[in-house]
Amino acid sequence: MFTRNEIERTLLLHHPSRIKTISLPIQRLAAFESVGPHLSSLVRFELFGISWHFNLDPAVEFLRQHARLFGTIRELKLAGPNDVRLLQKPGLHSIMKAIKSPQVVDLSRYKEATKDLNSYEFQNRDCLEQLLFDLDFIPPPLPPPSPPSPLHPTLATASFLHEPRQVHDLDHSVDLIRRCPRLTTLQIGIQSPTAFKWAVSRYDVDPSTMQKLATLHLSSNKTSTVKMALEDCVYAFRDTLEDLKGVALRLSPVDPALSENPPFFGWTWPLHRLSVLSLRGELAGWFDMNSLRFCPRLTELHLTLYPYSPVKVDYLENVVLAPRLRVLSLVGRWILTDRLLGTLGDGLPQLKTLTVDGCENDELTGKGLFGGLDKMKALKTVEVELGQRVGGLMREYRVARPDLCIRMRSDDAPWFEGEVRVMPAFCP
Numbered sequence: 001m002f003t004r005n006e007i008e009r010t011l012l013l014h015h016p017s018r019i020k021t022i023s024l025p026i027q028r029l030a031a032f033e034s035v036g037p038h039l040s041s042l043v044r045f046e047l048f049g050i051s052w053h054f055n056l057d058p059a060v061e062f063l064r065q066h067a068r069l070f071g072t073i074r075e076l077k078l079a080g081p082n083d084v085r086l087l088q089k090p091g092l093h094s095i096m097k098a099i100k101s102p103q104v105v106d107l108s109r110y111k112e113a114t115k116d117l118n119s120y121e122f123q124n125r126d127c128l129e130q131l132l133f134d135l136d137f138i139p140p141p142l143p144p145p146s147p148p149s150p151l152h153p154t155l156a157t158a159s160f161l162h163e164p165r166q167v168h169d170l171d172h173s174v175d176l177i178r179r180c181p182r183l184t185t186l187q188i189g190i191q192s193p194t195a196f197k198w199a200v201s202r203y204d205v206d207p208s209t210m211q212k213l214a215t216l217h218l219s220s221n222k223t224s225t226v227k228m229a230l231e232d233c234v235y236a237f238r239d240t241l242e243d244l245k246g247v248a249l250r251l252s253p254v255d256p257a258l259s260e261n262p263p264f265f266g267w268t269w270p271l272h273r274l275s276v277l278s279l280r281g282e283l284a285g286w287f288d289m290n291s292l293r294f295c296p297r298l299t300e301l302h303l304t305l306y307p308y309s310p311v312k313v314d315y316l317e318n319v320v321l322a323p324r325l326r327v328l329s330l331v332g333r334w335i336l337t338d339r340l341l342g343t344l345g346d347g348l349p350q351l352k353t354l355t356v357d358g359c360e361n362d363e364l365t366g367k368g369l370f371g372g373l374d375k376m377k378a379l380k381t382v383e384v385e386l387g388q389r390v391g392g393l394m395r396e397y398r399v400a401r402p403d404l405c406i407r408m409r410s411d412d413a414p415w416f417e418g419e420v421r422v423m424p425a426f427c428p
Contacts (some may be wrong), residue, residue, distance in 0.1 A: 007307045016043055023077075025049030029058050035119040036065055044075035044104075051081055056091030063098035064387035067123075071100035074127075085134060086110045096120040106129040114189060115139040118175045130185035131177070135247055138189040174198075180211065184240075187217040187250075193228035199236035213237040214273070219247035223282040227265045230283075234267050242273045248281030249304060266291035278302040284310050284332075288319035296324040305332025316340055320347025326378075329355040336386070338368025345375025355383040357409070366393040373397070373404075385409045 016038035023046035024032065030261060066073055076099060080086030086109060095115070096105070097205055101124045114133045122128060166264035174195050177186060204212055216233055230246045233398035246265075266288030274295045279287055285301040292298065301322060305311060313335050320330065325348050330336075336359045344351075354376070369390065373379065385395055391410050400408040 022046065023048070026056075026059065028052050029062065033058070033062065037064055037069060039066065040072065040243070042066060042070070042072055044077070045073050046077040046079075048079040048080050048083060050078060050110075052289070056095065059205060060091065060098050061092045063095060067098060067100040072098055073103035074101060075104060075106070077104075077106035079381040080111075083109055085136075085150060092116070095122060098121060100124065103127055104132075106130070106132045106133055108132040111136065111137050111193050112139075113252075114193040117188075120176065125176075125180055126182060128180045130184050130215075131180070131183065132185070132187040133189065135187060135189055135217060136249065136424045138191055138219065138221050138249065141191050166382060178202075181212045185215040187215075189219045190229055191220070193225040194223075194232075195229050196232040196236065200232050201259075202366035203236040205330065207239065210236060210239075210357050212240045213281075214240050214241040215251065216241060216247040217243075217278075219249055221248075221250045223248035223250075223252050223286065224263070226283060227286065231265065231267065234271065237267070238267075238269055238271055238338050240273060241271055243276040244274060245276075245278040246283045248279070248283040250281075251308065252282055261359060262289040267294060270294045270296070272296065274298055276300040276302075278304075279306040281306050282309050285309050285315070287316070289321060289336065292318065295322060297324065299324055300327040300329075301325055302327075302329040303331070304329075305334060307333065309333060311335060314340075319344060319345050324350055326350055327353045329357075330359055331355065331357045332359070335363070336348065337363040338365055338371070339371025341368050342375065345372040347420075350378050352378050353381045353383075354379060357383065359386060360387050361390055364390065366390075366397075369393065370397055373401075376383070379404060379409070381405045383407045383409075 005053060016035060017040045020040055020041055021044040022032070022039070022042060023044075024051050026047055027331045029047070037199070045063065050056070063073065074096070078086065080091075092110070092113065094250060096102075097120075098243055099122075102122055103362070111134055114137060117133075117139070125388075130400065174188070174190070177183065177188075178198055199210065204396070213233070216237065218226055220229070225247055226246050228246070234241065245406070263286060265283060267293070271294055273335070275297050277295070277300070277303070281304070284305055289301070292301075301319065309332065311333060316334060317340060320343060328348065328351060329343075334356075338358065341364070364386075370393075373382065382394075383392070384406065385408060386394075391408060394408060398404070
């Protein structure tokens, strides 16, 4: 009988030079040690199943050996068990340093990786194109530097001159990023609202020196923080942004003035390349829809509200300022009315996918809902969850529109004996 390790090695050694990606749990890494010297074309290395008690030294040695022999690995992904977020543990710095010319570093499932961002050592920082961190984790602020000792002013001054410059406004959290000239994709949580002021200054001086950021996903615990950082980025990377996402992880303190007049977030300059815009949390309710006028290529808009987020009834009507939308997702307490559905139906002729989940619908009738959907001539898929009343209407509508794929989350819920259920229609 062959063991699992022997079978794996036999398969891998059949054509090892053709293998470009290895994805395996850390428990299985030992089985690949003898195969490593033959993987001359390996480009992507994914290691998952990592938890606090695993020793990462074998992974570091595997990467170091491959760098000495070939140096072809360009992409790295680390994750915890079953791809859940991994808690911080020693050894990550060594893994970073072991890759010769990293292009993609995916730590989006490595929970606290952002905390040590500026201490990572890359052999060739100029190669880095994609850097992904966990959006749900915001690194804590560094403590302010200790004042010089009054007992030895001369020694204290001399020591201070040789120490790295301390930054008091938390902009240090992206020091590494500004030094990566080829960076095109960034996903990171931030602590400071001025974290990207340096990008604004650089763009104003010489736009040609800016990174060509195409995908930018930012998050923060404070809505005002991510709002200000996004506005800086939208200005500084206006010529290259294609996919923009902003996430406010927590609700702001209750303020009646903000409920009536939210501090709008938006821009008044063209973003000619932007095709995907995603806003989550209060940031979605603060967004100035008039900004859509300056996004001529926008094809996807995702707006997600958290519970208790204030929103105005007519807020969504200006979505039609992006007439080329093909995907529209509305999740949370958005208010749906007959008038809104009619407006969207008339103003979004290219819409193919519509998602409405958890929206308020007291003013929405079956006639208004179906009339709006009928106007969307290009519509192919509707994902809807709007409560029992609208759910019953959508099941009737699904029977009348076999050409339309209508998905309802309630159809997957457990049901009881005697309950009559209409099974989901097949998507055309």
